[in-house]
Amino acid sequence: MSLLELDGVGRTVVLPDGDLLEILRDVTFTIEEGEHVSIVGRSGSGKSTLLNLMGLLDTPTEGEYRLDGRPTAGLSQRHRAKLRGAGFGFVFQQFNLLPGRTAQENVAAPLLYSGGREFWRRRRLAEDMLGRVGLGDRADTMPEKLSGGEQQRVAIARSLIRRPRVILCDEPTGALDVQTGTEIMDLLDTVAAESGATLVTITHDTMVAARAHRHYRLDAGVLGPLDPAELAPARQVAAPRQVVAS
Amino acid sequence: MTGLAAAFAEAWDEVRIHKVRVIVSLIGVLIAVAAMTVITALGDMARQANAEHSERTSGRPATLSVNVWSETGMVAAEPVVTAYRELVERHSVGYASQVGYSENVMRFADGSEPISTIAVDPQYGEMHRIEPLHGRWFAAADADRLAPVLVVNEMFYQRLGAPDLRTNPTVVITGTRPVRATVIGVTRDAYEGEMPGAYLLTSHLDRWEIQGLYASTPTLELWVPPDSADQLTEVVRSDLVSRLGDDVQVEIYRADPEDFDVIDSQLQWVVRGVSVIALGMGALGLVNIALVTIKYRVREIGVRRSFGATSARVFFSVMMESVFATAVAGLAGVVLAVAIVKNVPIDELIGGAVTDVPEFPVGAAVQGLVAATVVGALAGILPATVAVRVKVIDAIRF
Structure with missing residues (x-):
């Protein structure tokens, strides 16, 4: 049984003029626990919609999406929210850090929606997680005082704080320079491997995509395998010294 | 229990982080509660003066x-x-x-x-x-x-x-x-x-x-x-x-004016009317600013939904922000009212004819605080509804 299974999934929206727009068509693929999968596509190809569906932020209009073998179609909004919070971590291109909150408060924010001890220990857990991404000394810094790479590290720490089974990254290096982007991907690979989380990366950068175990191409809403020959060799840089493997 | 504490913590964080906006939006409520309490104190004083004058002349x-x-x-x-x-x-x-x-x-x-x-x-x-x-x-x-x-x-x-x-x-x-x-x-x-x-x-x-x-x-x-x-x-x-x-x-x-109770009751209604209008104006300001700012917080709400926030939780949190903020403003209003009543010689302003100076109207202060909190809840419903209707996908824009 696969962790994520998309079977003939489609997504169609109704435009304001009443016309139908088919964003995704007959998407079928599976992702196993602990895998790193990349999906390459140009802008407007439906990448983000696919990520939204996988992250339970959206629902397919055709086909079936199964999580741990169980169909997600009949889940209530509340149940979907609970599953999303507990099982998925999101990393956005524009970081989407909460304004006015320190790095630590940003990382702790998802724990406001978890229960029990995690909520009460959220500050401590956030500090630990910031240490893991090499920002232990920037816990009290506001996002606007952090560089782009540091902000994305905070976002990664935040996506990991609830120990999700799946990390969904949308253009995680899109707003970063090449060097910083490579460092961020190294970090993602490392922390995902350490926690055993599945990593799904959506990107238009073939060098970022090349780091995955399996690669897909999304073109005009249709998902297909990506020829490894199309991928640029993945850049590797030494992991930053402050990143602590645990 | 933890969920409730988390919702309160989240709401309080919002108030703390957006304190400038909160202060600006709540000046109206603060003044309204202060006015409500002071007016009630003045009303009590006036009623007492009226009663004493009446008793002196007619028994x-x-x-x-x-x-x-x-x-x-x-x-x-x-x-x-x-x-x-x-x-x-x-x-x-x-x-x-x-x-x-x-x-x-x-x-x-x-x-x-x-x-x-x-x-x-x-x-x-x-x-x-x-x-x-x-x-x-x-x-x-x-x-x-x-x-x-x-x-x-x-x-x-x-x-x-x-x-x-x-x-x-x-x-x-x-x-x-x-x-x-x-x-x-x-x-x-x-x-x-x-x-x-x-x-x-x-x-x-x-x-x-x-x-x-x-x-x-x-x-x-x-x-x-x-x-x-x-x-x-x-x-x-x-x-x-x-x-x-x-x-x-x-x-x-x-010999005593039998219609004193009627006058007293009318005076109380006037005082309450003025207070309600003042509080209503404060609430309108609050709703206005809350609605404007919720537009700027669409992305934040979307991000929170990605953390697993349910619609109910988003609604409750946004409403509680308003409740917390108005409660704090109400408290500040009461403190201001106490400072005014204790430091301004109100009895002299209304003629200095009061023998038994009424106590500070604690009831009015409590009423003001409760009213401010209720107004906060009511004023929070509209922005909370708007927040819940935010489309997560539009908000996040991967």
Whole structure:
């Protein structure tokens, strides 16, 4: 049984003029626990919609999406929210850090929606997680005082704080320079491997995509395998010294 | 339990982080609650002043004023006074006073002049809430003094040269048998420019044969429980008629203004109305700013949904932000009101005629706080509804 299974999934929206727009068509693929999968596509190809569906932020209009073998179609909004919070971590291109909150408060924010001890220990857990991404000394810094790479590290720490089974990254290096982007991907690979989380990366950068175990191409809403020959060799840089493997 | 604590923590964080916006949006609520509390305090003060003024002039609720008269001429005072005394004793009325209005010529150092006098019993002071400015009011033991005593108004006192009452200043009450009376107390003038006046004891009139310039049948005032005032009116009337005969008319009326409760109630409604309008204006400002800012927080709400925030949680959190903020503003408003009421001499501003200064209206403060919180909840519903309707996908825009 696969962790994520998309079977003939489609997504169609109704435009304001009443016309139908088919964003995704007959998407079928599976992702196993602990895998790193990349999906390459140009802008407007439906990448983000696919990520939204996988992250339970959206629902397919055709086909079936199964999580741990169980169909997600009949889940209530509340149940979907609970599953999303507990099982998925999101990393956005524009970081989407909460304004006015320190790095630590940003990382702790998802724990406001978890229960029990995690909520009460959220500050401590956030500090630990910031240490893991090499920002232990920037816990009290506001996002606007952090560089782009540091902000994305905070976002990664935040996506990991609830120990999700799946990390969904949308253009995680899109707003970063090449060097910083490579460092961020190294970090993602490392922390995902350490926690055993599945990593799904959506990107238009073939060098970022090349780091995955399996690669897909999304073109005009249709998902297909990506020829490894199309991928640029993945850049590797030494992991930053402050990143602590645990 | 943890979920509730988390929602509160989230709401409080929002208030803390957006404190400038919160402060700006809540100035209206803060001022409204402060105004509400101060207005209530002012209202209490005004009502107290009104009540005290009313009681000073007409007696406390319920004061029955009994007048005996005849269509054929003046009624002799003696049988009437006797009937009054027996009536009071028979019905064990704790607070009763004869009241006789007249004028007596009094001799001052620089000459004599007629002075308005009111002959009363000692209980009259309590019945009319008389608090002397200097000295004291009549006591029961004064009836046995070797000289008549007077409680005079401020004008009379000034006429005497404002002497120290410890020196037992005296004035001569002229008449067929002039007698020297001692001034034992000074009361506040009922109004500015009041003519000199004096109270003296009814019992002293007979004892020293003090006769006024004109004779009048005294009236009787009875301070009775308001609930039984009507019933007692009839009892007193029939009692006096049976004693004095059918040829006299007995007139009994409530001397205290019966419509005071109505005025009081109307004043309260005015105070509440002003407060509600003030709070409503504050709430409108709050809703306005909350709605504008929610537009800027769409992305944040979307991100929170990605963390697993349910619609209910988003709604509750946004509403609680408003509740927290208004509660804090309400508290600040109450503190401001306390500072105003405690430091501004409100009683002097409304005439300085309050003897028993009302306590700070804690009830109004609590009401203001609760009202602010409720307003916060109501004002939070609209932005919370807007927040829930935010489309997560549009908000995040991967």
